[in-house]
Amino acid sequence: MLNLIGCVRLAAKPVLEHTDQNVPVSSFTGVFNERRKSQEKIVEDAHFLDFVIWDKAAEFVCDRFDKGDLLYIEATPRQRKWTDGEGKKHSRIVFRVNSFERVSRPN
Numbered sequence: 001m002l003n004l005i006g007c008v009r010l011a012a013k014p015v016l017e018h019t020d021q022n023v024p025v026s027s028f029t030g031v032f033n034e035r036r037k038s039q040e041k042i043v044e045d046a047h048f049l050d051f052v053i054w055d056k057a058a059e060f061v062c063d064r065f066d067k068g069d070l071l072y073i074e075a076t077p078r079q080r081k082w083t084d085g086e087g088k089k090h091s092r093i094v095f096r097v098n099s100f101e102r103v104s105r106p107n
Contacts, residue, residue, distance in 0.1 A: 004049075004075045004095055007103055008032050009068060011048060016062040026058040027051065027094070030073065051075060053097040061100070070103040 008030025016026050028051050033044040051073070053061055065071065075095035083089050 002077060003098070004073070004077065006032065007070055007072050008049060008051075009070050010065060011067065013066045014053075014058075014062045016058060023054065024056070024058040025052065025054050026062050028053075028061070030071065050092070050094045051097050052078075052094050053100075057097065057100075061097075065102070072101050072103050073097055074099045 009032070011029040011031050014026045014028040016024055018024055030049050030051055032047055032049070034047060035042055035044050037043075073095075075097045077093050078096050079091060080094055081089065081091045
């Protein structure tokens with residue numbers, strides 16, 4: 001199984017929601033910067049990834065983390081497919097968080 005492992009910075013404060021069965025869930029966006037050399041200069045490209053976390057871990061993330069916090073995450077990609085009200089099909093990759101920990105900010 002493919003896993004994403006790495007550090008991401010929270011793009012916004014995670015928000016807690018509940019399913020119809022009252023299961024806690026949170027979806028949030030993480031950002032990582034890719035550094036590369038382009039025409040003899042180092043440039044950074046920001047990449048935004050969507051994550052979902054469930055149950056008590058979702059409650060913990062929403063209670064303890066905020067925009068800008070750096071997390072080390074292990075997650076599994078999942079493809080979400082849906083059809084909108086006009087019959088148009090959509091698809092996107094969302095990473096389901098398996099484990100995480102806060103990364104301390106350098107002083």
